[in-house]
Amino acid sequence: MLRFLGDRTSVGFVDANVATTPMPRHESSAERWDWLLTRTPTVGKLMEKASLVAPSDPSGTVRLESVARMSRCRSKSVGDGWILLPVAYGFVDPLHSFGIAHSLSGIARIAEALLGPASNQTVLLRNYANDIRTEIDWFDTLISGSYLGLPSDRDFLAYASLYFVAAIEFEKQLVADPNYWPNGFLNAGHQPMRRAASDLWCTAKSRREHGPEKPTQVGRASRADGEDFIDAVRSAIQPWNHVGLLDPKLCQRLNHTAPPKRFRGVSS
Numbered sequence: 001m002l003r004f005l006g007d008r009t010s011v012g013f014v015d016a017n018v019a020t021t022p023m024p025r026h027e028s029s030a031e032r033w034d035w036l037l038t039r040t041p042t043v044g045k046l047m048e049k050a051s052l053v054a055p056s057d058p059s060g061t062v063r064l065e066s067v068a069r070m071s072r073c074r075s076k077s078v079g080d081g082w083i084l085l086p087v088a089y090g091f092v093d094p095l096h097s098f099g100i101a102h103s104l105s106g107i108a109r110i111a112e113a114l115l116g117p118a119s120n121q122t123v124l125l126r127n128y129a130n131d132i133r134t135e136i137d138w139f140d141t142l143i144s145g146s147y148l149g150l151p152s153d154r155d156f157l158a159y160a161s162l163y164f165v166a167a168i169e170f171e172k173q174l175v176a177d178p179n180y181w182p183n184g185f186l187n188a189g190h191q192p193m194r195r196a197a198s199d200l201w202c203t204a205k206s207r208r209e210h211g212p213e214k215p216t217q218v219g220r221a222s223r224a225d226g227e228d229f230i231d232a233v234r235s236a237i238q239p240w241n242h243v244g245l246l247d248p249k250l251c252q253r254l255n256h257t258a259p260p261k262r263f264r265g266v267s268s
Helices: 029-039 041-046 099-115 118-148 153-176 191-210 227-237
Strands: none
Touching (some): 029 041, 118 153, 118 191, 191 227
């Protein structure tokens, strides 16, 4: 949901299981809208006083727009006389909502290549092309692993913690030096973090295909379904988890979710 001025909000639905749960045919956009809200009661509650106002066709009739697949990736991002911004080159899914930040990071890197010494341009653009390919692959791991956790919200939230540690570590680096990204955008080049995410992705996929492990006895207490996976994620992110993600005592609420910002002014 993206809130606009004038009491309007842009709302989009993403169905990770669209291949197995296709949308039935509806006679009108209103029927399709109602069907989507019926499938998602919590969103329906939020929307109970809302009315559908856009988009509309040339006749003024309001119609919902839909696509079968959003994810895509082109073969090249740089060519003779042209350069693609990151989201024009590749896109995975709106989950985690880092598209604008990724675009801005691309603008910064392209500007550095085009406005700097001509002798550096070829190398910088080659690095840019390689980096955004790595980044799209990294996003795919972070997003698809989260979706593999569904329908378990506990598994979903556990795997999503990998995105948050990556984002926090990247923001910390921006605060330290906004011009120096040793591990790339959103830590896409951080190999230990990527190995941890890949291993957990395989575990999440196995749980999705074969079911979660059976509850195990620990002393006199029985561990709830999914605790082993949460423990595995908690252990994997421990080297970078400085804010208490997955700490049961915090009940998924953190006092600090971003590093402090500072003004980088110019003194005379």
